Amino acid sequence: MSFEYHNKIILVDLDDTLEDFCPAWIDRLNEKYGGNYSLDDVKDWEISNIYPNLTKQEKLSVLYEPGFWDIVKPKEGAQHYLKLLQDEGFDIFVVTATDYRTVKEKVEKVIDTYFPFVKHDHIVISFHKYLLNGDVLIDDNVDNLKDGSYEKILFTAPHNKSYEAVWPYTYIYRVNNWSECYELIHKLLKC
Numbered sequence: 001m002s003f004e005y006h007n008k009i010i011l012v013d014l015d016d017t018l019e020d021f022c023p024a025w026i027d028r029l030n031e032k033y034g035g036n037y038s039l040d041d042v043k044d045w046e047i048s049n050i051y052p053n054l055t056k057q058e059k060l061s062v063l064y065e066p067g068f069w070d071i072v073k074p075k076e077g078a079q080h081y082l083k084l085l086q087d088e089g090f091d092i093f094v095v096t097a098t099d100y101r102t103v104k105e106k107v108e109k110v111i112d113t114y115f116p117f118v119k120h121d122h123i124v125i126s127f128h129k130y131l132l133n134g135d136v137l138i139d140d141n142v143d144n145l146k147d148g149s150y151e152k153i154l155f156t157a158p159h160n161k162s163y164e165a166v167w168p169y170t171y172i173y174r175v176n177n178w179s180e181c182y183e184l185i186h187k188l189l190k191c
Contacts, residue, residue, distance in 0.1 A: 007091075008089070008090050008091065008135050008189055009090070009091045009093060009133070009134035009135050009136075010085060010090050010091070010092050010093070010134065010135065010136045010138070010185065011093050011095045011124075011129070011132055011134040011136065011137040011138070011150065012082065012092065012093070012094055012095065012137075012138045012139075013094075013095060013096060013097075013129075013137075013138060013139040013140060013141070013144065013155070014094050014095075014096040014098070014106065014110065014111070015096065015098070015140070016075075016140040016155070016157045016159075017075070017078075017138055017139055017140050017155045018074060018075060018078045018082065018094065018110075018114075018115065019072050019073060019074050019075060019078070019110050019114070020072065020073055020074070020075055021072055022039060022042065022157065022158065022159070023039055024068070024071045024072040024073070025062065025063065026038065026039065026041075026042075026050075027071065028062040028065075028068060028071065029051055029054070029059065029062055032062055033051070033054060033058070035050075035051060037050045037051070039158045040158070042158035042159050043158070043159070043162070044159055044162075046159075063099070063102060064101055064102065068105075069102070069105040069106055069108075069109035069110060070109055072109070072110055073114075074110075074114040074115070075177075075178060076177065076178065077177060077178030077179055078114075078115075078178050079114055079115060080178070081178040081179065081181065081182040082115060082117075082118075082178075083115075083117055084182065085182065085185065086117055086118075090185075091122070092118060092122060093122045093123070093124055093132075093134065094111060094115070094118055094122065094123045094124070095124045095125075095126060095129055095132060095137070096123070096124070096125060096126075097125075097126060097127040097129070097141075097144070098125060100125075103125060107120065107123060111123065129144045129148060130144075130146075130147035130148040131148075132148065132150075133149070133150075134150045135150055135151060135189060136150055136151045136152075136153060136185055136188065136189070137150045137151070137152055137153065138153040138155055138175075138181060139152075139153075139154065139155065140154070140155045140156075140157040140159070140160055141160070142154060142160055142163050142172070145172050151173070151188045151189075152171060152172040152173065153172070153173050153174075153175055153181060153184060153185075153188075154172050154173065154174045154175070155175055155181065156174060156175065156176045173188070
């Protein structure tokens with residue numbers, strides 16, 4: 001089945017939306033510092049709080065080590081559904097609030113490897129996603145969804161489970177996987 005959705009723009013976050021950043025970070029910290037933590041220990045946005053004895057620099061240092069982005073894998077279904085949306089005519093833009101020091105590796109090791117259909121000119125680095133124009137923003141960070149003039153989809157992650165995303169009170173929809181996300185996009189955009 002082929003669809004044509006001209007000018008429909010989907011903005012999609014990278015970390016913990018398209019790929020499993022948190023599990024890789026926790027695994028690397030456990031490996032390097034001898035911890036035994038898991039995603040079940042994550043309760044809020046400050047994921048690194050589960051390592052109270054490490055400095056902020058120690059917690060972040062693993063993200064800049066060679067090979068870290070090699071262990072980050074795509075979320076189940078992300079490749080299939082993002083490609084399907086693009087094939088249906090949606091303009092897909094990966095938007096990420098990432099440190100400039102990890103951009104090159106994220107693009108090469110994650111986007112180019114698992115999402116090669118996303119063109120480099122469709123990758124946007126921004127800590128201010130509310131400034132972007134699109135029809136939908138899919139993100140795991142509630143703060144990125146509070147402003148902006150697009151439909152807001154919260155991708156469930158351990159650090160946002162306590163947030164009550166109940167339409168219409170929050171104007172944010174919650175999805176638990178890429179299949180749900182795909183269906184919701186079609187419903188929201190009346191496709």
